[in-house]
Amino acid sequence: MKTILVPTDFSEAAYNAARYALGLARQLQTARIVLYHAYELIVPIPDIPTTVPMVNSDELRAASLEGLEKMIRELSPLLPENVQLEPRAENHLLPANIDQMCKQEQADLVVMGITGGSQLEEMLIGSNAVDVLKHTSCPVIVVPSDARFTAIRKVVFAADFRKIVAHTPIAPLKKLLDTFKxxxxxxxxxxxxxxxxxxxxxxxxxxDTLLEGYNPQFHFVDSTDVVQGIMDFAEKEQADLILVIPRKHGFFENIFKRSRTTQLAFHSHIPLLAIHE
Structure with missing residues (x-):
């Protein structure tokens, strides 16, 4: 795994995710970590009054780069040997540009933080991490704010056993399993x-056939709450990572009902790895 992309908004959750990425880089012998800040310049609309002060684009970019350099200085003592830490700042919406940035930087993995929210916050506010999960084809690890890096030795793969061949991205899945072992x-x-x-x-x-060679252990658990059942099992097994493959939902379902992946991202205390089908 050569490159890890870490989107940041300079929050404590973002710093925590960056520290997690540094630990991951040490385990995986990653060559570079890219700290990426996507800032959005507010553009005035003609003839529409606004009380929001306009910011000079050069000043906004300078402030973004200053924040990234500060982050690099604070993370440098934790930087593994032979790993490069590089800043990137762009005037973009993060979800809209994340896939392009992954391709541009040839990222193998996105690591980003999330802060647990209430059910109302999940429904109305959402999260950059959740939006990134929806808009990138690159594997994403969402790091809870209270999670600390531990070497990934045990993975819980939550599966629903429906149309396995059609919905399982077997090549990227095997690539990650080969990486983590x-x-x-x-x-x-x-x-x-x-x-x-x-x-x-x-x-x-x-x-079982698709995962031949990885010695999977299968578990069937009865629970009325799928998300809680996954979290309870992962915590009982002391898993280092929960792996999910988000399914694509219909338009109206996305509006009125949060996916299980989103619920896991908000409430799990264990980092969540999402690989898109």
């Missing part, structure tokens, strides 16, 4: 076999 626990949460159907045993066998 973890003890792999595949977890399915259900209640009273509500989602069990005639294809479930076959789908389970398909996933």
């Amino acid at each position: 973890p003890e792999l626990h595949v977890l399915n949460i259900d209640h009273d076999n509500k989602h069990f159907n005639p294809d479930t045993p076959y789908e389970t066998l398909l996933l």
Whole structure:
């Protein structure tokens, strides 16, 4: 893994994610970490009055770079040997530009922080981390604000055993498993076999076949709350990472219902790795 991209807004959650990325770089022998600040310049609309003061674009960029340099200075004592820490600042909306930045920097992984919020905050405010999860094809690790880096040795892969071949990005999944070489626990949460159907045993066998060589251990847990069931299992197993593959939802479902990936990102105390299908 050569490059890790760390979006930052200079918050404590962002600093915590950057420290996590440094630990990850040491484990994975990463060559470079890119600290990326996407700032948005407010552009006045003609004939529409506004009380928001306009900021000079050069001053905004200078302030962004100053923040990045300060961050580099504070993180440098933790920097692993032979790892480069590089600043990037651009006048963009983070979610809209994150995929392009990943391609431009040839990033293998995005690591960013999140602060747990209430259900109302999840519904109305959202999070940059959640927006990044939705807008990039690059694997993303979301680091909770209270999480500290521990070497990734044990991974819980939350799977639903539905259309495994169609919805499992097997190439990037295997690439990450080859990188981490973890003890792999595949977890399915259900209640009273509500989602069990005639294809479930076959789908389970398909996933076992796809993961051949990684020695997956399969677990079937009964719980009325899928998200809580995943978190409880991961904490009981002392997992270092929860792995999910977010499914694409319909337009109206996205408006009125937060996905399980989003709920996990907000509430898990264990870092969450999302790989898009």
